[in-house]
Amino acid sequence: MAVTSIHGMWSTRLAFILAASGSAVGLGNIWRFPYTAGEYGGGAFVLVYLLCVAAIGIPIMMAEIMLGRRGRQSPINTMRTLTSQEGRSKGWQLVGWMGIVTAFLILSFYSVIAGWGLAYIFRTATGVFNGIDGAAAGEVFSGLVGDAERLLAWHTIFMGMVILVVSRGVASGLEKAVRYLMPALFVLLVVMVIYAASTGDFAGAVDYLFAPDFEKFKGHAGEAILSAMGQAFFSLSLGMGAIMIYGSYLNRDASIARNSVIVASMDTLVALLAGLAIFPVVFANGLAPNSGPGLIFQTLPIAFGEMPGGQLFGALFFVLLTFAAWTSAISLLEPMVAWLVENLSFSRVRASVLAGVTVWLLGVACLLSLNEWSGFTIFGKGILDLFDFVTANILLPLGGILIAIFAGWKMARASSLDELRLGEGVAYRVWRVLIRYVAPTAVMVVMLNALGVLKL
Ligand code: PFF
Numbered sequence: 001m002a003v004t005s006i007h008g009m010w011s012t013r014l015a016f017i018l019a020a021s022g023s024a025v026g027l028g029n030i031w032r033f034p035y036t037a038g039e040y041g042g043g044a045f046v047l048v049y050l051l052c053v054a055a056i057g058i059p060i061m062m063a064e065i066m067l068g069r070r071g072r073q074s075p076i077n078t079m080r081t082l083t084s085q086e087g088r089s090k091g092w093q094l095v096g097w098m099g100i101v102t103a104f105l106i107l108s109f110y111s112v113i114a115g116w117g118l119a120y121i122f123r124t125a126t127g128v129f130n131g132i133d134g135a136a137a138g139e140v141f142s143g144l145v146g147d148a149e150r151l152l153a154w155h156t157i158f159m160g161m162v163i164l165v166v167s168r169g170v171a172s173g174l175e176k177a178v179r180y181l182m183p184a185l186f187v188l189l190v191v192m193v194i195y196a197a198s199t200g201d202f203a204g205a206v207d208y209l210f211a212p213d214f215e216k217f218k219g220h221a222g223e224a225i226l227s228a229m230g231q232a233f234f235s236l237s238l239g240m241g242a243i244m245i246y247g248s249y250l251n252r253d254a255s256i257a258r259n260s261v262i263v264a265s266m267d268t269l270v271a272l273l274a275g276l277a278i279f280p281v282v283f284a285n286g287l288a289p290n291s292g293p294g295l296i297f298q299t300l301p302i303a304f305g306e307m308p309g310g311q312l313f314g315a316l317f318f319v320l321l322t323f324a325a326w327t328s329a330i331s332l333l334e335p336m337v338a339w340l341v342e343n344l345s346f347s348r349v350r351a352s353v354l355a356g357v358t359v360w361l362l363g364v365a366c367l368l369s370l371n372e373w374s375g376f377t378i379f380g381k382g383i384l385d386l387f388d389f390v391t392a393n394i395l396l397p398l399g400g401i402l403i404a405i406f407a408g409w410k411m412a413r414a415s416s417l418d419e420l421r422l423g424e425g426v427a428y429r430v431w432r433v434l435i436r437y438v439a440p441t442a443v444m445v446v447m448l449n450a451l452g453v454l455k456l
Pocket of ligand 1: 027233237328329
């Protein structure tokens with residue numbers, strides 16, 4: 001078993017926690033969680049989401065880190081190594097390949113949305129939102145989204161930033177980017193919540209997010225539950241090998257269980273804080289919680305436009321949002337870059353450019369779907385929406401099931417015992433029950449139920 005990875009290693013245990021939470025915390029928490037929760041009516045969605053994080057997310061995160069650390073390569077080659085070590089079919093490499101496809105699709109639209117964040121840094125800084133109301137904020141947003149050239153410019157800049165960091169390699173590139181930015185984002189978010197609590201409809205927001213009302217699921221319960229589960233996978237970066245490859249750079253002596261719990265808790269906390277920062281503004285201004293992917297871009301600017309120092313503070317917020325997106329995007333590109341380096345002997349720089357440019361091209365299709373190609377839909381969705389829906393709700397959970405089955409059923413008990421180092425105690429047994437039975441069954445049932453194959 002390899003002790004280190006050829007791509008480098010995290011220099012300290014804290015570096016892993018920072019990088020993994022850098023991957024987890026991103027647009028998924030601040031952009032996607034509030035708008036998805038808003039689409040499905042709040043509290044009931046949040047409750048199902050939290051259950052999914054605890055019962056499915058954390059065990060699968062442990063499994064991914066464990067597989068990564070045992071294989072010490074890109075997800076495809078890690079699965080290849082593990083299948084031969086464990087005497088299993090090579091077909092399991094499919095997990096790695098599926099992950100690469102998923103990463104391409106996610107990163108292509110992720111970069112476009114991150115581009116919105118970049119654009120908003122300048123809009124807030126120059127005072128575009130001063131004293132603005134909901135309708136005007138909506139217009140600024142549709143002005144941006146309708147302008148393909150602008151979106152292209154920001155998307156290109158963002159992908160350039162991602163390629164730059166990934167091409168510099170794990171320790172020098174990835175680690176530095178997360179060390180200071182994650183804590184800063186957290187502090188700013190707390191300030192936003194305090195502001196929202198003192199000026200907006202905080203009680204309404206708390207009630208909306210934390211009082212589960214399953215009536216709101218009526219008519220689309222299957223899809224709502226699938227979306228809550230998909231959001232958990234997306235937000236925790238699970239099911240496509242991102243956390244697996246970060247695990248491959250982790251030292252043998254670090255505790256996988258403890259790290260997973262820490263990362264998942266931070267990720268969840270940030271999502272809840274984002275909700276608490278946004279919904280008070282939504283309700284105080286009579287906006288609709290279900291206004292879709294534009295939600296934070298149409299609500300937070302109102303708060304920035306009202307608050308003292310809002311120009312500076314708002315700009316800072318979007319800077320940090322961009323950084324959060326950046327540290328997640330890096331983890332989406334890393335698995336394919338590592339694979340190109342391992343299999344085709346590419347230099348890191350060449351691999352990053354090749355993978356990055358391919359993703360960029362796909363991203364162009366995503367951004368055009370918001371304007372020039374808005375008439376073109378598949379299953380009633382434009383390309384960007386389709387990629388968002390399919391990756392979070394289908395591809396990541398499918399990847400998650402496969403990872404759970406491999407870790408729980410195909411890998412020898414002795415191997416997971418050795419890697420997790422929890423001893424034979426309760427913690428290991430609970431993990432094993434969750435990974436063997438609970439996670440695969442729950443994901444399968446939720447997916448079949450949403451498809452209408454199973455009627456619950
Ligand atoms: N977890 C990231 C977010 O919440 O923004 C997005 C993401 C990163 C999803 C890496 C999947 C992934 F593998």
